[in-house]
Amino acid sequence: MAxxxxxxxxxxxxLKYVKLGYxxxxxxxxxxxxxxxxxxxxxxxxxxxxxxILSLVRFLNDLDLIYVMSTLFLVIIVGTVYFMSRPRPVYLxxxxxxxxKPNFRVPFSTFLEHARLVPQFDERTVRFQVKILERSGLGExxxxxxxxxxxxxxxxxxxxxxxxxxxxxxxxxxxxxxTGMRPxxxxxxxxxxxxFSPTPSLSxxxxxxxxxxxxxxSFNLSGMGCSAGLISIDLARDLLQAHGNSNAxxxxxxxxxxxxxxxxxxxxxxxxxxxxxxxxxxxxxxxRREKRRAKYRLTHVVRTxxxxxxxxxxxxxxxxxxxxxxxxxxxxxxMAIAGDALKSNITTMGPxxxxxxxxxxxxxxxxxxxxFKVKWxxxxxxxxxxxxxxxxxxxxxxxxDELQKNLQLSDQHVEASRMALxxxxxxxxxxxxxxxxxxxxxxxxxxxxxxxxxxxGSGFKCNSAVWKCLKTVKTPVxxxxxxxxxxxxxxxxxxxKVL
Amino acid sequence: MEIxxxxxxxxxxxxIYFLWKLYSxxxxxxxxxxxxxxxxxxxxxxxxxxxAGEIIERNRTLGLSEYxxxxxxxxxxxxxxxxxxxxxxxxxxxxxxxFDDALQEMDEFIDTTVNDxxxxxxxxxxxxxxxxxxxxxxxxxxxxxxxxVQRYKMREDxxAYNVSGMGCSASLISIDLVRNTFKxxxxxxxxxxxxxxxxxxxxAGKDKSMILSNILFRTGGSAMLLTNDPAMRAxxxxxxxxxxxxxxxxxxxxxxxxxxxxxxxxxxxxxxxxNLPKAAVHAFVENFQRLIPKxxxxxxxxxxxxxxxKQKVVKPPGKGNMAMTKIDFRTGIxxxxxxxxxxxxxxxxxxxxxxxxxxxxxxxxxxxxWGNTSSTSLWYVLSYMEAKxxxxxxxxxxxxxxGTGFKCNSCIWEVNxxxxxxxxxxxxINNYPPQxxxxxxxxxxxxxxxxxxxxxxxxxxxxxxRTLY
Numbered sequence: 001m002a003x004x005x006x007x008x009x010x011x012x013x014x015l016k017y018v019k020l021g022y023x024x025x026x027x028x029x030x031x032x033x034x035x036x037x038x039x040x041x042x043x044x045x046x047x048x049x050x051x052x053i054l055s056l057v058r059f060l061n062d063l064d065l066i067y068v069m070s071t072l073f074l075v076i077i078v079g080t081v082y083f084m085s086r087p088r089p090v091y092l093x094x095x096x097x098x099x100x101k102p103n104f105r106v107p108f109s110t111f112l113e114h115a116r117l118v119p120q121f122d123e124r125t126v127r128f129q130v131k132i133l134e135r136s137g138l139g140e141x142x143x144x145x146x147x148x149x150x151x152x153x154x155x156x157x158x159x160x161x162x163x164x165x166x167x168x169x170x171x172x173x174x175x176x177x178x179t180g181m182r183p184x185x186x187x188x189x190x191x192x193x194x195x196f197s198p199t200p201s202l203s204x205x206x207x208x209x210x211x212x213x214x215x216x217x218s219f220n221l222s223g224m225g226c227s228a229g230l231i232s233i234d235l236a237r238d239l240l241q242a243h244g245n246s247n248a249x250x251x252x253x254x255x256x257x258x259x260x261x262x263x264x265x266x267x268x269x270x271x272x273x274x275x276x277x278x279x280x281x282x283x284x285x286x287x288r289r290e291k292r293r294a295k296y297r298l299t300h301v302v303r304t305x306x307x308x309x310x311x312x313x314x315x316x317x318x319x320x321x322x323x324x325x326x327x328x329x330x331x332x333x334x335m336a337i338a339g340d341a342l343k344s345n346i347t348t349m350g351p352x353x354x355x356x357x358x359x360x361x362x363x364x365x366x367x368x369x370x371x372f373k374v375k376w377x378x379x380x381x382x383x384x385x386x387x388x389x390x391x392x393x394x395x396x397x398x399x400x401d402e403l404q405k406n407l408q409l410s411d412q413h414v415e416a417s418r419m420a421l422x423x424x425x426x427x428x429x430x431x432x433x434x435x436x437x438x439x440x441x442x443x444x445x446x447x448x449x450x451x452x453x454x455x456x457g458s459g460f461k462c463n464s465a466v467w468k469c470l471k472t473v474k475t476p477v478x479x480x481x482x483x484x485x486x487x488x489x490x491x492x493x494x495x496x497k498v499l
Numbered sequence: 500m501e502i503x504x505x506x507x508x509x510x511x512x513x514x515i516y517f518l519w520k521l522y523s524x525x526x527x528x529x530x531x532x533x534x535x536x537x538x539x540x541x542x543x544x545x546x547x548x549x550x551a552g553e554i555i556e557r558n559r560t561l562g563l564s565e566y567x568x569x570x571x572x573x574x575x576x577x578x579x580x581x582x583x584x585x586x587x588x589x590x591x592x593x594x595x596x597x598f599d600d601a602l603q604e605m606d607e608f609i610d611t612t613v614n615d616x617x618x619x620x621x622x623x624x625x626x627x628x629x630x631x632x633x634x635x636x637x638x639x640x641x642x643x644x645x646x647x648v649q650r651y652k653m654r655e656d657x658x659a660y661n662v663s664g665m666g667c668s669a670s671l672i673s674i675d676l677v678r679n680t681f682k683x684x685x686x687x688x689x690x691x692x693x694x695x696x697x698x699x700x701x702x703a704g705k706d707k708s709m710i711l712s713n714i715l716f717r718t719g720g721s722a723m724l725l726t727n728d729p730a731m732r733a734x735x736x737x738x739x740x741x742x743x744x745x746x747x748x749x750x751x752x753x754x755x756x757x758x759x760x761x762x763x764x765x766x767x768x769x770x771x772x773x774n775l776p777k778a779a780v781h782a783f784v785e786n787f788q789r790l791i792p793k794x795x796x797x798x799x800x801x802x803x804x805x806x807x808x809k810q811k812v813v814k815p816p817g818k819g820n821m822a823m824t825k826i827d828f829r830t831g832i833x834x835x836x837x838x839x840x841x842x843x844x845x846x847x848x849x850x851x852x853x854x855x856x857x858x859x860x861x862x863x864x865x866x867x868x869w870g871n872t873s874s875t876s877l878w879y880v881l882s883y884m885e886a887k888x889x890x891x892x893x894x895x896x897x898x899x900x901x902g903t904g905f906k907c908n909s910c911i912w913e914v915n916x917x918x919x920x921x922x923x924x925x926x927x928i929n930n931y932p933p934q935x936x937x938x939x940x941x942x943x944x945x946x947x948x949x950x951x952x953x954x955x956x957x958x959x960x961x962x963x964x965r966t967l968y
Contacts, residue, residue, distance in 0.1 A: 074510050081517040085524060087683075157761050197638040199759040199769065200748070201664030204904035207748035214745050214785055219676060222663035223642030235660065235676070242682035304655050307641070307648035318640040320598040328640060344655055459645035459659075 026357035088286045090237050091294035096174035097433050097480045098167045098279040100143035107140040108133060108498045117151045120262040128266055132273040134496050137397035142276040142425035147257040160196050160257040167253055167279035175281040183210040188239050188248035192221040192228035192429055196255035225457025226393055229429035230465050234301045240286045253279035254428035261327035268327030274396055278427025296467040300352050304345040306460045312337045316458035335402050341462035349464055353386040383407055388449040391435040393456050394421035419488050434480060441485040443475040524684040527727045531735035536616040537878050537923040538608050538720035540583040547580045568707055572714050577842035582870035583718040585698040593701040600698040601637050608694055608720040616722045624651035629689035631676050633662040633669035637696030667838060668902030670874040671910055675742050681727035694720030695873035702768030709768030719872025735915050741793045742910040745786040753778040753905035782907035790909055794831040828852050834884055838900040839866035839876040864931045886924040890914045
């Protein structure tokens with residue numbers, strides 16, 4: 001009885017093979033059409049005999065030289081113009097993430113102890129924060145900046161600048177070492193940091209430290225939330241289209257120091273529990289010589305802004321509570337709004353990346369539902385056919401679960417996001433780069449693999465970027481996971497008891 | 500053979516198509532300024548002489564020397580009595596600004612100015628493809644760019660950028676961002692918004708280098724609509740010819756001369772160092788060295804090269820001689836928009852470029868009427884020129900700004916058609932330039948120079964002030 005497969009199982013297996021066959025047929029349709037044509041032509045040639053072919057060759061020899069030359073010239077012009085009008089490819093030469101030192105670690109016990117000792121928190125507030133931490137999916141090795149280790153935390157501007165210097169400079173130092181890029185060769189600099197924007201800007205701080213050129217194009221983006229990393233990549237891509245032979249340095253970070261909330265509003269205490277320090281520095285280029293050593297090529301960036309909807313705009317909102325303390329209020333319908341934003345993003349992304357088979361199925365299903373009013377469920381295209389790896393912003397456990405459900409991904413696909421959340425916490429815009437490093441460190445990144453990075457952020461925005469791997473990444477990888485990758489993946493329980 | 504003829508025909512058609520595509524791509528890389536609107540705050544936000552003095556008097560931590568210093572700064576500021584400040588400062592709550600104060604300040608600006616701009620140009624917010632906003636001192640989450648998307652229900656695929664912390668030269672940085680995005684060839688309409696947030700940035704301490712920013716900055720803002728669509732060329736006011744950005748942050752003195760930090764007592768303020776003018780001059784010179792080839796006509800350029808060679812080779816420069824070779828910039832530029840950083844800035848630029856009073860009148864008058872409105876000041880200056888009917892077709896306008904970092908950005912616009920819209924100067928243009936330049940603050944506060952610690956009686960002075968007006 002146990003050996004006999006159930007009828008449902010057999011039918012689903014049969015269905016699976018039918019589906020595979022259909023996909024193979026549609027995606028390789030050109031090959032299937034060309035083969036009979038080639039066979040037909042070769043049969044025709046064989047039938048016609050060598051004489052006809054020789055007469056054709058003699059005819060070509062008789063043509064005017066001028067005619068041949070002008071045709072050749074025309075072909076060259078068309079070819080040049082075609083290649084010139086194509087958009088410049090954007091290569092990711094390399095990237096580096098900030099590696100926090102063990103003395104910045106905030107294990108659950110430290111978090112609890114500090115929360116208890118901070119005079120502004122009463123017992124109820126402490127219990128609430130710890131309850132969130134227990135269910136957050138964070139591990140014991142996440143890090144907070146030095147200012148947050150004081151009791152109470154010292155949130156001065158000087159401390160914030162110190163944290164910015166620490167995380168940003170160490171990421172950039174590592175990147176410049178890895179790539180051998182000289183600071184004077186950087187043409188574009190884009191920095192994004194949501195919640196800390198001093199004057200002069202963080203981009204000016206980087207120009208000062210590394211003595212970058214005076215004609216550098218620098219931009220400092222602020223307030224744009226956890227998806228700002230992909231916004232910076234989009235801006236870098238636009239700038240690299242306008243300027244040839246250029247290198248762009250993109251720095252994504254979030255400065256935790258000035259944003260510790262010392263009040264009692266529950267919705268505003270969540271960021272205390274989830275946000276951790278991190279930074280990433282990425283080197284993009286459109287120089288042809290960088291193609292040889294570049295790791296990835298940027299193929300698509302799709303940005304969706306749901307700000308026109310009032311609920312979406314207010315779901316992640318920085319404001320002052322009744323006591324005048326500033327914090328970030330996360331609303332309860334955050335998940336629903338995130339799902340909605342993702343759907344909009346997929347609608348634009350789908351036609352760009354999905355293979356023809358999936359698009360046809362989706363179209364067919366859509367027509368059936370809308371035109372013929374057939375009661376079918378909306379067809380969710382299988383994105384696993386379009387991408388090998390997924391980097392989902394490690395905003396929190398709930399976000400990753402929601403996306404896994406929406407996109408019908410397996411546990412292995414979201415493993416990078418879950419493990420990055422566990423090891424580093426929610427590092428905001430730089431989290432995607434920690435996740436990418438996880439996939440590389442596990443030796444899963446092969447040449448030709450496509451990676452989908454999805455970021456969510458306040459506004460409410462959903463941005464995605466698609467990268468194509470240009471060469472297999474060999475392990476061991478020197479990165480933020482060097483010291484811990486052998487311990488991962490870990491099983492993360494639903495609740496980790498602290499209290 | 501017919502096949503060969505057909506193939507050739509196909510090839511010719513293909514090449515024509517590709518060449519036309521390349522040509523149309525080039526055409527859409529121009530940056531046109533369709534229109535712009537400057538913010539005119541309501542009359543109850545005006546800072547007159549009495550208010551200015553009251554605000555200073557209120558700050559009890561200040562002693563006589565600080566008081567003297569501030570009043571001297573106001574007297575020499577070049578500002579008149581019709582500038583504007585945020586509500587919380589006028590209402591006496593400058594030391595304890597709330598988040599809502601800052602948002603309200605922004606909302607008041609956006610609601611009037613951006614609405615006016617859409618009405619004037621007859622463009623719908625849903626047509627906007629690119630939104631860039633630069634506001635230095637306030638950067639909430641979600642960003643102010645998202646706030647605008649929400650307010651005007653813009654499309655989902657709008658590209659929004661929120662630039663922050665980039666100082667008084669940020670307006671041209673936004674224009675640079677727009678210009679670079681335009682080069683992709685896709686027809687785009689961009690909305691650029693420039694302002695400064697003053698409510699949350701009041702300095703409540705005693706450090707003289709930091710109090711300056713309390714006194715010097717005023718409320719202002721502007722919104723601009725730009726496009727690269729050649730079909731809108733006829734409606735556009737100006738076309739961007741070039742934009743040069745210079746960042747001297749690599750030099751430590753330049754980077755540290757204007758820095759937001761905490762003083763010894765822990766109050767956050769904007770420290771303006773004594774070497775700021777020198778840093779500004781360095782940045783200015785470097786920017787102009789790159790700008791000169793783009794603005795001067797060939798004859799003047801040749802003369803410049805000749806004079807430089809003569810100066811450097813025949814007569815080597817003396818010690819510390821930073822003076823540029825004599826150039827007449829008015830051969831290449833018709834109008835000059837100088838950032839209204841203060842009379843010192845305007846005078847320095849006038850001397851450096853050898854301009855006349857007429858050339859710097861728009862900047863001085865904008866400073867007088869609106870104060871130092873930070874990154875948005877250029878647009879008030881431009882509006883003055885337009886209101887005075889100075890801008891004629893094919894005129895070239897040069898904009899120069901300075902900002903923390905230390906940055907100097909400049910750009911050149913070519914006027915597309917004769918302009919005459921008075922805009923934000925409509926009610927006041929007839930009073931400018933004023934007949935007398937007697938400083939109104941000098942009249943009221945000039946006595947401060949004569950006071951000493953013994954003679955100074957704060958309470959008596961405050962009472963006098965209250966009864967006088």
